[in-house]
Amino acid sequence: MIHFVLASCLPLVVFGGVAPGIDPVRDVPRQPLEASVQRLVEAMKFLGEPLPDSVISELQFLRNETDDARVVASIQTALDTRCLAVVSINPESRVKVAAGPLTPQLIEKGWRNFLVKVVNEAGVTAPLRCNSPQANKMVRGSSSAAEPKMEISPAESNRRWLDIEMPVQEPMLPNLSGIEVE
């Protein structure tokens, strides 16, 4: 199970089924969306899992288009199918999460990079955090106790097989930007 949490909001953590199909969010200013997508493209390249050439070409093509509404919708269409999850924040800052269209596939002992679409109706600018019971620390460091308590048993440790990192270093940003979709 994976949880998404807004660091400064009341967390409402849901993994409630699969998003049946992601409708593009229409009322989004083009410029900040384009800028965030450009950061995403660079970040995926840096992380060793660049977006496919077809997606890059489509995004490049859209940069020269003049119909802002169509560009905003098309950017989302190009990326939505690559989203593992869709996080929705309603105007009251309540959060819900649904599975995205991407097949959730990992690699043993390796890293995979996934996109998460955030529909941010509240304009929240808190950090988005992702966690999971399986991603908790496998071990408890030394407390220097001569007889330490057993709180993470070997069996429990083995259940903690997952590691999650949210790339927040440049070109990505540590916080949500507050725009309607990113």
Place this chain on the structure above:
Amino acid sequence: MLFRALPSQSVALSIRDHDGKPTTCALLIQDPQGRVYPNPARRLAPDFFFHPQIYRADGETVTLPAGTYRITATRGPEYLPVSFEYAVSEQDDAPKLQIQLQRWVHMANLGWFSGDHHVHAAGCAHYENPTQGVTPEDMMRHIIGEDLNIGCVLSWGPCWYHQKQFFDGKVSKLSRSDYLMRYDVEVSGFPSSHAGHLCLLNLVEDDYPNTQRIEDWPSWTVPILKWGQSQGGIVGYSHSGWGLALPDYLPDGSRGALPGTWGGANNKQSGRAADRLPDYAMPPFDGIGANEYIVASPLGACDFISTVDTPAVWELNIWYHTLNCGLRSRISGETDFPCIYGERVGLGRIYVELDPKLSLSYNHWVQGLLDGRSFVGDGLSQLTHFRVNDVAMGHPGSGEEISQLDLAKPGKVTVTTRVAAMLPEKQSDAGAAIQARRLDEKPYWHLERSRIQGTRDVPVELIVNGEVAAKQTIAADGNWKDLQWEIDLDRSSWIAIRIFPSLHTNPIFVEVADRPIRVNRRSAEWCRRAVDVCWEKKRPQIREAERDEAEQAYDQARGYYDRILAEIDSDTP
């Protein structure tokens, strides 16, 4: 959400030593993004989660997803790092990786066997869940992977009651002919810790008499050292420099504030870290290093003090002063893994010379430590054949006295040795950063600090009575250099070789006209005053019931140094 995980490749490893024999080494595996494999956050022993590297033996495997990697193989400081690109393909059903290791020096072949007398299997960077530290098998893997001939795994406060099950008063059954491991004790996290932590080696019994719990042990160190010696143990103080900090030098040459407890500039009156030996400034004696050593050594209760894991000047200063007062406790080298250094076992080490006719045994090795037939350091510089006239370090000399040369009258002696060192031809940015650091910042001992700026050369210093008597420069190119000095000795003296701060030998003692070593009044006064400073700091933490006995021991030490002062000729410096 249910994830499906695609299998990665199991890469079969062929790891060959310099002579083609299978061995174990350290592997650092990184992808082009710099991510380390296996992921440290998901490691359990034998892979340590606080390491980037892992240790694998020939014939073992490592699981890697398809991709390209930069792999660096190392095996301790006697080897040259081997670095290469390696690609794992999805199409390859049985990927193989061959690694050929390369040495620049092979000390064991020359009769010198490396050891680290202070590593831990629990506490500090180790975990206490899901298990209480790691197992002897895990420690043995790391010892072999760092080409450490002797690994002394010391149980101590953290996880004491679990880890002590591995102590049996013998060399571990996991040992091999050329790599030995023994479990012993560090008295740390015990009531006496305030006076200095203790390494007790070669013990038969690991519980102090009439104790059930850690809390029952003595609250000062001398009784524990004596108990260790009484059972045939070899005993000394750990991480000697702690509590023995020395004040900075200010730009005008005056002394400023003490640095931080663990080194590094203090905010007030900081300048250049203390860099001269001997240093006659008085340390605070407020830490867990060789503090009560100033009392234990004249009582004959301390066989060695530890070096290489705290600032070199702090460690060596107290030792030099006591040598100047005729005492003969030796130095040994340690890492205090994974506390002071978690990087690897054997980062700080001692090399002990053994009789080439005998196979490696722990008893012979620890006897060599006791006899001072040894040098300490980071392993990046090496030494053999240290002699004064015909007396070799750690061997029987005049009158069969170990390491002692007797001269009928003052005169010339000839000092000889062979030295080799290895630095990259050109200093890397990392090397330059090490050299630029204060001497009390990590790594405290490192050959890069010795590099003569803009060259590959390092100075080899001849130390007489704590002062540099002569110096020669060698190229740190891995080749052995024969060195020789002729020096005049006008009185009884101790002589050592050092490459500061990378290598330091134990002394050879020269007694002239049957006079014991009494170097100067200043060292004797320093030691005498140090006993008082130490007593003031330690007394409040010694149990009332033990305080009289402790005070008597401190008085004995005062008496020793007072006698030295009385014996020193009034015309000595």
